[in-house]
Amino acid sequence: MIWLLFLLTLDPRYHTFDEVAYELDSIANQYSDITKLDTLGYTDIDNIPILALKVSDNVMVEEDEPAILYIGCHHAEEILGIEICMYMIGALMNEYDTDSAITYWVNNREIWFVPLMNPDGHSVVMSHLDTTWRDNKADNNNSGSFELEYDGVDLNRNYDFYWSEGGSSDPSSEFYRGPYAFSEPETRAIRDLALIQNFVFCNTYHSARYGLTEVVYYPWRHAGGYSPDYPHIRVIADTMSKRLIRDNGIGHYTALVGQGLDGTARNWLYGVCGVFTYCIEVSTTTIPPGGMVDDICERNLPGAYYLLERVSGSGITGCINDSTTGEALSAEVIVHGYYDADLPPRRSDTTYGRFCRILKPGIYDIEIRKRGYVPTYRENTVVADGQMTELNVSLVRTGGEQPAPSPQKKIKISPNPSTNAVIIQLDQESDFSSLTIYDVLGRMVTDIENPSGQITWRCRDADNREVSEGIYWLVARSDQIAVQKIVLIKR
Ligand SMILES: [Zn+2]
Incomplete structure (x- = not known):
């Protein structure tokens, strides 16, 4: 009987979903000045919230701080x-205001955690239905009940980047990539967070199971080539892995370039969003004895902390604005030699016009461009070791048009992100002569003449074709120009 109980219970050191939710909620209450608990979405099958904790000072404000x-x-x-993740959150809370490095990071970074991205699948493991379960609980055969043989999607093959080339198309495979990219609410939750936050770094934690153990993977090697930022991404993986001591106490983790492209979080976050993303294969067994867990977490802190430190190491950062109005601009920032025109442009953010490019020390040619503005070059920009080079750029409009400060406040967009219809609410005092929607490449999608009041855009182009998901720009013209971002997400 005792033996049976032992078999049926994972070591209680491991968190259940309820314990994670309770602890995050307690922390968000106790440390309300520096934490904010968010729900990014809900799982399809068990309707469990996908929780995220933001840690920063002035936590309710989107500050101009690296995320x-x-x-x-x-x-x-x-x-x-x-x-x-839970251990690191605890350490940040305990040592805020006492440890100078941690206090500095919390005050000057926006640190986000999604400790339990796959709560449905996790419940399969914790309930001992199958302690080797990998996927979520997606009902692949629409039977209305959960079956281990058919169901579940491998979330780390479900991202929309070379999606069809990764995992398996067979729903009964544990590597099943799903019926289409971002079919799962768990991956959409990460996508929506990443599209709004301009993350500089991400660590995504896995456990050893297949292949090599105690490894830091980074993007990518594919078809004989490497990711455009390869040397810069790699040096960080090398440094981080050296800070991660192996379970046996001898030597450290190994940094390896990820082979091939598929719909993993690592490839999507880097390829689409430009986030330097590392996949850490922790430990040498998938579920080590509970007594080892604290030690494993403690030995992982130096790697996780390194990202918080490195974000202010060598690189180039600055804000881009309109030379006339001073308004923040989301512009494309190109580091020549570390650029791939096939990837989405690396842009400054919309709120502050802030960009942050992590680079090895050296000399770089930078180009800043945005439709409607004169492209601007900063050749021979020096990046020194251990510090960010400041590069603030004011872009000049082409055509000599000199608009007054943009009346952004006269337009409200909701919901944003949106799934299939966007409500554009114009202020009564607005006198826009036209609204035009552009895609991220600056191509016109549709326009609306003499707009007034409340307008619904049904996410269709001028020929009434449904547009694909992504980021769109609404440009409203009168004697002034107002620009608003629309994020479109397909369900
Ligand atoms: Zn994994």
Whole structure:
């Protein structure tokens, strides 16, 4: 009987979903000045919230601070990632105001955690239905009940970047990539967060299971080539891995370039959003004995902390604005030699016009461009070791048009992000002569003459074709120009 109980219970050191939710909620209450608990979405099958904790001072404000993301438990049985995230959150709380480095990071970074990304799949493991379960609980055969043989999507093959080339198309495979990219609410939750936050770094925690153990993977090697930022991404993986001591106490983790392209979080976050993303394969077994967990977490802190430190190391950062109005601009920032025109442009953010490019020390040619503005070059920009080079750029409009400060406040867009219809609410005092919607490449999608009051855009182009998901720009013209971002997400 005792033996049976032992078999049926994972070591209680491992968090259940309820324990994660309770602890995050307690922390958000106790440390309300520096934490904010968010729900990014809900799982399809058990309707469990996908929780995120933001840690920063002035936590309710989107400050002009670099953002870093930590994710645990893409794969249900790889539960060490949950423990590392929760342990790190605890350490930040305990040592805020006492440890000078931690206090500085909390005050000057926006630190995001999604400790338990896959709560449905995690419940399969924790309830001992199958302690080797990898996927979520997607009902692949629409039977209305959960079946281990058919159901579940491998969340780390479900992202929309070379999606069709990764995992398996067979729903009964544990590597099933899903019926289409971003079919799962768990991956959409990460996508929506990443599209709004300009993350500089992400660590996504997995556990050893297949292949090599105690490894830091980074993007990418593919078809004989490497990711455009390869040397810069790699040096960080090398440094981080040296800070991660192996379970046996001898030597450290190994940094390896990820081979091939597929719909993993790592490839999507880097390829689409430009986030330097590392996949940490923790420990040498998937679920080590509970007595080892604290030690494993403690040995992972130096790697996680390194990202918080490195974000202000060598690189180029600055804000881009309109030379006439001073308004922040989302512009494309190109580092020549480390650029791939096939990837979405790396842009400054919309709120502050802030960009942050992590680079090895050296000399770089920078180009800043935005439709409607004169492209601007900063050749021979020096990046020194251990510090960010400041590069603030004011872009000049083409055509000599000199608009007054943009009346952004006269337009409200909701919901944003939106799924299939966008409500554009114009202020009564607005006198726009036209509204035009552009895609991210600056191509016109549709326009609306003499707009007034409340307008619904049904996410269709001028020929009434449904547009694809992504980021769109609404440009409203009168004697002034107002620009608003629309994020479109397909369900
Ligand atoms: Zn994994």
